[in-house]
Amino acid sequence: MGSKVKNAPGGKENKIGFFERIGKAFSNFGKRFVDGSIGTKLSHFIFGAGNFYHKQYIKGAIFLLIQAAILALMIFCPTINNTPYGWKALANLPLTNVSKGGFDPATGEFTTGSDCKLMILFGFVTIAVIIIYFIVWNLNIASSYKADMDRKVGKKPTTFKEDLKDLLDGKFHVLMLTPTCIAAAVFTILPTAFMIALAFTTYNQQDMNEIGTNLFGWNGLQNFTSVFTGEGSLGVEIKNRFLPVLGWTFIWAIFATLTCYFGGIILALLINKKGLKGKKIFRTVFIMTIAVPQFISLLAVRNLLGEYGPVNALLQNIGLIDKPIGFLGLDMKDSEILAKVMVIVINMWVGIPYTMLMTSGILMNIPSDLYEAARVDGASTMKMFFKITLPYVFFITTPYLISSFVGNINSFNTIYLLTGGGPTHLGYQAGGTDLLVTWLYKVTIDQGSYNTGAVIGIFTFIITATITLITYRRSKAYNEEDTFQ
Amino acid sequence: MSMMKTKKYRSQSRSRRAGLAVTYTILTILGIIWLIPILWIFLSAFRCEYQEDGTFIGIVTSNFFPRAIGFENFKNLFTASYYGVEYAFPRWMLNTLIVAVVDCLISTFLVLSVAYCMSKLKFKLRKPFMNISMILGLFPGFMSMIAIYFLLKSIGLTGNPEHPEYSMIGLILAYSAGAGLGFQIAKGFFDVIPNALVESAKLDGCTNFKIFRRIILPLAKPIIIYQALMSFTGPWMDFIFAKVIIGAENSQYWTVSVGLYSMMFGSYPDPNWFTQFAAGCVIVAIPIVTLFMFLQKYYVEGVTAGAVKG
Numbered sequence: 001m002g003s004k005v006k007n008a009p010g011g012k013e014n015k016i017g018f019f020e021r022i023g024k025a026f027s028n029f030g031k032r033f034v035d036g037s038i039g040t041k042l043s044h045f046i047f048g049a050g051n052f053y054h055k056q057y058i059k060g061a062i063f064l065l066i067q068a069a070i071l072a073l074m075i076f077c078p079t080i081n082n083t084p085y086g087w088k089a090l091a092n093l094p095l096t097n098v099s100k101g102g103f104d105p106a107t108g109e110f111t112t113g114s115d116c117k118l119m120i121l122f123g124f125v126t127i128a129v130i131i132i133y134f135i136v137w138n139l140n141i142a143s144s145y146k147a148d149m150d151r152k153v154g155k156k157p158t159t160f161k162e163d164l165k166d167l168l169d170g171k172f173h174v175l176m177l178t179p180t181c182i183a184a185a186v187f188t189i190l191p192t193a194f195m196i197a198l199a200f201t202t203y204n205q206q207d208m209n210e211i212g213t214n215l216f217g218w219n220g221l222q223n224f225t226s227v228f229t230g231e232g233s234l235g236v237e238i239k240n241r242f243l244p245v246l247g248w249t250f251i252w253a254i255f256a257t258l259t260c261y262f263g264g265i266i267l268a269l270l271i272n273k274k275g276l277k278g279k280k281i282f283r284t285v286f287i288m289t290i291a292v293p294q295f296i297s298l299l300a301v302r303n304l305l306g307e308y309g310p311v312n313a314l315l316q317n318i319g320l321i322d323k324p325i326g327f328l329g330l331d332m333k334d335s336e337i338l339a340k341v342m343v344i345v346i347n348m349w350v351g352i353p354y355t356m357l358m359t360s361g362i363l364m365n366i367p368s369d370l371y372e373a374a375r376v377d378g379a380s381t382m383k384m385f386f387k388i389t390l391p392y393v394f395f396i397t398t399p400y401l402i403s404s405f406v407g408n409i410n411s412f413n414t415i416y417l418l419t420g421g422g423p424t425h426l427g428y429q430a431g432g433t434d435l436l437v438t439w440l441y442k443v444t445i446d447q448g449s450y451n452t453g454a455v456i457g458i459f460t461f462i463i464t465a466t467i468t469l470i471t472y473r474r475s476k477a478y479n480e481e482d483t484f485q
Numbered sequence: 486m487s488m489m490k491t492k493k494y495r496s497q498s499r500s501r502r503a504g505l506a507v508t509y510t511i512l513t514i515l516g517i518i519w520l521i522p523i524l525w526i527f528l529s530a531f532r533c534e535y536q537e538d539g540t541f542i543g544i545v546t547s548n549f550f551p552r553a554i555g556f557e558n559f560k561n562l563f564t565a566s567y568y569g570v571e572y573a574f575p576r577w578m579l580n581t582l583i584v585a586v587v588d589c590l591i592s593t594f595l596v597l598s599v600a601y602c603m604s605k606l607k608f609k610l611r612k613p614f615m616n617i618s619m620i621l622g623l624f625p626g627f628m629s630m631i632a633i634y635f636l637l638k639s640i641g642l643t644g645n646p647e648h649p650e651y652s653m654i655g656l657i658l659a660y661s662a663g664a665g666l667g668f669q670i671a672k673g674f675f676d677v678i679p680n681a682l683v684e685s686a687k688l689d690g691c692t693n694f695k696i697f698r699r700i701i702l703p704l705a706k707p708i709i710i711y712q713a714l715m716s717f718t719g720p721w722m723d724f725i726f727a728k729v730i731i732g733a734e735n736s737q738y739w740t741v742s743v744g745l746y747s748m749m750f751g752s753y754p755d756p757n758w759f760t761q762f763a764a765g766c767v768i769v770a771i772p773i774v775t776l777f778m779f780l781q782k783y784y785v786e787g788v789t790a791g792a793v794k795g
Binding site: 170195294436460464 | 525784
């Protein structure tokens with residue numbers, strides 16, 4: 001195995017130091033400028049010049065158009081909703097040059113005020129455009145330099161048609177990955193960067209309502225330190241509720257993962273028992289809960305267990321209780337511990353079928369001679385389960401265990417639909433069963449405290465990233481990923 | 486000697502039969518527990534009870550089994566207007582169908598193309614791409630949700646007073662744009678396809694595109710179906726993202742799950758809507774459950790591949 005990993009693509013490159021690589025890249029740039037033809041030299045300033053020099057007109061025109069478009073955007077600064085792109089967007093990023101807007105009695109004119117969130121957003125877009133500019137700059141030089149080299153060895157520079165054809169073969173990955181790269185840059189990377197930036201601002205609805213505009217400023221690390229100091233608009237909430245919510249998130253994730261994992265394995269063992277008929281019917285029953293949308297099934301559970309629901313009515317009718325029990329902590333005076341136990345139990349109802357489905361396949365693949373040998377040695381059924389079945393399943397599903405732990409930290413639906421985070425703590429957004437994600441949701445969507453929400457999001461990311469990186473980097477799946485190549 | 490053996494065998498089979506009986510009992514009890522909430526919604530949908538003064542009972546009741554059944558709730562559901570939208574429920578169903586179909590096509594295409602590149606092609610940025618996509622996946626999705634809303638709003642794809650219908654395009658983009666980063670399960674599937682197949686095709690002069698179309702895609706049917714199933718059912722199940730992106734005020738363009746959820750917990754829910762809500766749930770759940778039942782095999786294959794590969 002070891003030798004295979006060493007020969008894997010990219011394995012050697014990783015050994016080159018970071019600075020060496022940067023140095024190499026720079027010397028590469030210099031080399032292209034010195035060695036290149038006059039066209040390549042010109043390409044350093046005018047995109048596509050080298051391609052025109054080599055009579056690759058369409059390619060050259062595309063490069064030139066991109067350069068013209070980006071430069072035009074940078075210089076002329078088109079505005080959307082009164083907020084500019086281009087160099088003005090960069091100048092706006094410090095959020096100092098803002099106007100409140102409104103009616104000005106001196107001039108008698110009505111002006112629209114600045115919108116700081118758009119200023120940040122467009123500033124980031126502009127930075128992305130500048131990065132794209134340099135990527136295209138590099139591509140255009142490389143393309144011209146390649147044509148130079150082709151000429152040198154007596155080959156003709158590739159035509160546009162040949163380049164297009166190469167997209168289906170040698171450069172197929174470029175064709176296949178471009179849509180995802182563009183989409184992910186716009187709808188994943190940009191929003192994530194924007195939200196991270198908001199964590200360092202004073203952007204929240206309460207403060208903005210006071211000013212009455214869309215204005216806010218940078219705030220440094222204050223939103224993060226308010227976990228200790230309690231400063232800021234939601235500072236008291238963050239200070240008093242962060243640790244309890246974090247603790248409960250961990251307890252929840254551990255219990256939710258383990259109960260569903262072992263419950264699923266036991267259920268799979270029961271269903272796959274030798275000689276059992278109607279396996280398919282049983283399996284179908286449990287798959288039903290996966291197929292029915294959670295907002296339906298979990299709301300049904302919430303109804304069943306509600307104050308006036310059938311379960312409370314039944315318990316009252318048979319005289320076990322006098323007044324309805326708040327199973328799910330929907331009321332402030334309901335027991336928090338009961339609500340916490342209930343969500344973990346109900347989550348088993350949601351999660352066990354998944355593990356059952358997954359482990360069913362694995363159980364059927366356990367080599368039967370392992371059991372034969374154990375039986376010959378006189379091992380009991382229990383012993384075989386703990387010494388063969390469990391270790392085998394455990395070994396194969398470790399990656400799943402990690403990902404389901406991380407998934408449970410971010411498990412929004414179960415909590416939000418069952419308890420809504422309740423029972424409420426008076427004066428706070430975060431209730432007794434709120435996880436970091438549901439808290440994040442309440443704080444951003446209900447409260448409009450975007451900066452606090454972003455801080456919670458970043459903390460969640462740090463936690464999940466740490467867990468994943470530690471376990472994932474050690475796992476077989478990561479280290480031997482290349483061996484499939 | 487042989488007597489003892491048969492005796493032992495007999496006692497073994499007897500204990501085995503007892504074990505089976507216990508298993509049947511446990512499984513049946515568990516099965517009933519698992520079905521109760523679904524049964525509750527189903528029964529509520531057909532509940533057709535009237536009070537003594539003749540008013541229809543549409544709220545959550547404390548009796549599990551209905552005293553009278555009928556199709557009243559379904560009739561009301563399809564004709565009533567909710568949140569100021571006439572024939573709201575059929576509208577929402579249609580909206581969801583449109584979003585789901587387009588999202589399914591785009592997402593499946595993106596996932597397959599990325600997964601194939603990551604599994605079978607060699608290029609410089611492969612490992613960085615994989616690492617970046619993993620790191621991005623670790624940010625809670627709700628964090629960027631509001632940023633996506635701002636972004637879409639700034640380009641007029643949601644909250645656009647002149648063209649409220651554009652918000653559906655915005656929603657489709659929000660659902661499908663990030664899909665390509667969720668390539669891991671499909672990649673795990675492609676990894677199992679032997680490389681020798683690809684190599685020999687290359688020796689025969691096939692381009693990478695041809696290999697993808699002629700060799701990989703026909704073999705990838707299970708994973709295509711799995712991805713299509715996941716991305717098609719997603720919009721029917723999501724009630725948060727859709728509400729934030731389309732907007733609470735834009736009720737005409739809600740998806741069905743936002744609509745149904747709002748019938749219970751919206752800005753002005755009517756407690757009498759519960760049985761109609763249940764009827765709506767049954768109508769939404771039937772096609773999804775049927776799809777799952779028919780494509781169960783592929784679903785299990787996908788889930789297992791994802792679990793083992795991580």
